[in-house]
Amino acid sequence: MEVTLLGTGAPAGLPRPDCPCAACASALGPQARAATAVLVDGTLLLDLTPGAAFAAARAGHSLGGVRQVLLSHPHDGPPVEVPAGLPQPGRVPDGRELALLTGHRVRAVAMDAPGTGYAVTGPDGRRLLYLPPGGAPAGLENGSAETYDMVFADVVGRPDALAKLRAVGALGPTTDVVAVHLDHDVPPGPELHRRLAAAGARAVPDGTTLVVGVYENVPDVPRRTLVLGGARSGKSVEAERRLAAFPGVLYVATGGTRGGDTEWASRVAAHRERRPGSWRTEETCDLVPLLAGDGPPLLIDCLSLWLTDAMDSAGAWDDAEWASGGERALRERVRELTQAVRAARRTVVAVSNEVGSGIVPATASGRRYRDELGRLNAAFAAECEQVVLVVAGQALVLRG
Numbered sequence: 001m002e003v004t005l006l007g008t009g010a011p012a013g014l015p016r017p018d019c020p021c022a023a024c025a026s027a028l029g030p031q032a033r034a035a036t037a038v039l040v041d042g043t044l045l046l047d048l049t050p051g052a053a054f055a056a057a058r059a060g061h062s063l064g065g066v067r068q069v070l071l072s073h074p075h076d077g078p079p080v081e082v083p084a085g086l087p088q089p090g091r092v093p094d095g096r097e098l099a100l101l102t103g104h105r106v107r108a109v110a111m112d113a114p115g116t117g118y119a120v121t122g123p124d125g126r127r128l129l130y131l132p133p134g135g136a137p138a139g140l141e142n143g144s145a146e147t148y149d150m151v152f153a154d155v156v157g158r159p160d161a162l163a164k165l166r167a168v169g170a171l172g173p174t175t176d177v178v179a180v181h182l183d184h185d186v187p188p189g190p191e192l193h194r195r196l197a198a199a200g201a202r203a204v205p206d207g208t209t210l211v212v213g214v215y216e217n218v219p220d221v222p223r224r225t226l227v228l229g230g231a232r233s234g235k236s237v238e239a240e241r242r243l244a245a246f247p248g249v250l251y252v253a254t255g256g257t258r259g260g261d262t263e264w265a266s267r268v269a270a271h272r273e274r275r276p277g278s279w280r281t282e283e284t285c286d287l288v289p290l291l292a293g294d295g296p297p298l299l300i301d302c303l304s305l306w307l308t309d310a311m312d313s314a315g316a317w318d319d320a321e322w323a324s325g326g327e328r329a330l331r332e333r334v335r336e337l338t339q340a341v342r343a344a345r346r347t348v349v350a351v352s353n354e355v356g357s358g359i360v361p362a363t364a365s366g367r368r369y370r371d372e373l374g375r376l377n378a379a380f381a382a383e384c385e386q387v388v389l390v391v392a393g394q395a396l397v398l399r400g
Contacts (some may be wrong), residue, residue, distance in 0.1 A: 001123075001212040002041055002212070003040050003212060004038070004039040004211060005036070005206060005209075006038065006055035008182055009032075009033030012181035013035050027184070027191065031188035033182055034050075034051060034206055038065070039061060040065070041067045041122065042062070043068070043102045045066045046070055046120075047073065048071070049072060052080075053083050061180070063083065067102060069082075069099070069339075070091060070106065070118060072130065072132035073115055092118070093117065094109070095107075103123030104120060104121065104122055104237040106121075111137045112135060117131045117132060122212065123306070125212045126174075127146060128148060128152070128212050129150070131152065131154065132154075134181075137161065147175065149176065150178070151171060155177065156185050158180060162200070162246075164247070166378055175215070179203045180203060194397065195362065198221065198222075198225075198242040199242075199244070200221045200245065201245070202219055203344070223345075223348065225387070227239045227242075227390060228387070230391070234394075236301055236354075239350075241252055245295065247298055248280070249283075250298050252281065252287065254283075264396045265338070270277075285306050291341060295346055297346060299349050300348065300351065301351040302350070303373075304375070307376055314330040341383040350380065352376070352380070380397070386400030
């Protein structure tokens with residue numbers, strides 16, 4: 001089964017008409033995207049958009065062989081005037097299946113938002129899933145779905161759609177996830193590709209033809225990632241965003257509850273509000289058993305607070321205790337942690353503060369903490385496939 005993406009943008013296209021934002025200003029040339037429409041084997045058109053015939057011609061295809069046009073957007077009737085010779089667009093009711101004379105079978109997938117998704121099985125048995133903008137499949141049950149070879153989805157707007165598909169096995173490690181309905185939420189180019197790759201997805205230019213089942217270009221999601229940044233740099237948001245497309249994430253909070261500290265409680269509440277409801281939270285600094293176990297991805301936030309707890313346990317704030325064994329005890333804790341990271345088989349994203357570039361602390365204990373955090377960050381980073389530094393909300397890839 002072969003698919004050609006006549007467009008990969010949001011319904012209004014990219015750049016949006018008359019939008020002055022930075023993302024739209026940079027969406028030029030190959031970064032510009034028409035509204036999403038997909039041509040399957042030259043016979044099935046998913047969504048009819050303005051200029052579809054010209055887009056097909058530019059991609060070396062004709063719409064003359066199209067036998068069925070299906071709409072996914074949450075509105076009735078064709079979005080644009082139907083070109084001569086093209087069948088009238090329609091919509092398949094949720095759960096119903098349509099068999100085409102071309103050998104394709106199309107099943108309408110219920111969504112959790114207005115619109116219709118389509119699961120298409122080709123004559124060769126390959127399967128693709130096409131989801132409308134702003135929607136995720138509804139009513140999925142464990143073991144109820146077959147694994148798709150290719151998925152077209154609003155990855156930026158609804159990363160949880162991928163999490164739902166992964167949770168039931170509909171999306172596997174060789175599924176080619178292609179982001180469509182791309183809007184101006186993320187600057188086009190390297191930043192878009194970086195964010196999609198962290199979710200196991202990719203973007204392709206308008207006019208690209210793909211073969212369903214050929215997965216050599218599926219990005220590898222790094223197993224271990226360290227996200228560094230200063231205060232309010234956006235490092236926690238970056239770490240959470242990296243796992244938004246994965247189900248059942250275990251959020252490991254190392255800061256404790258700090259009873260009576262209302263300001264800390266408000267920070268914790270803000271973090272909880274940001275996270276998907278399907279994530280679980282565990283408050284602990286005992287990271288080694290979690291890293292050694294199997295299970296869903298871990299998000300550790302953060303190593304700097306873990307270090308505070310470890311230094312408390314080692315008596316690091318007292319010079320005499322530090323010299324008489326505290327330093328050795330801390331080194332052993334760090335060694336155990338980094339060894340556990342090296343051996344970890346589950347996906348791990350850890351957050352830590354980068355404090356070595358600021359003002360030199362005025363106290364000996366502050367300087368000791370700064371130095372030990374720098375050593376911890378370096379040791380942890382050495383065991384990670386990807387290391388990211390977040391500055392002013394912008395992620396700079398240091399490794400991977």
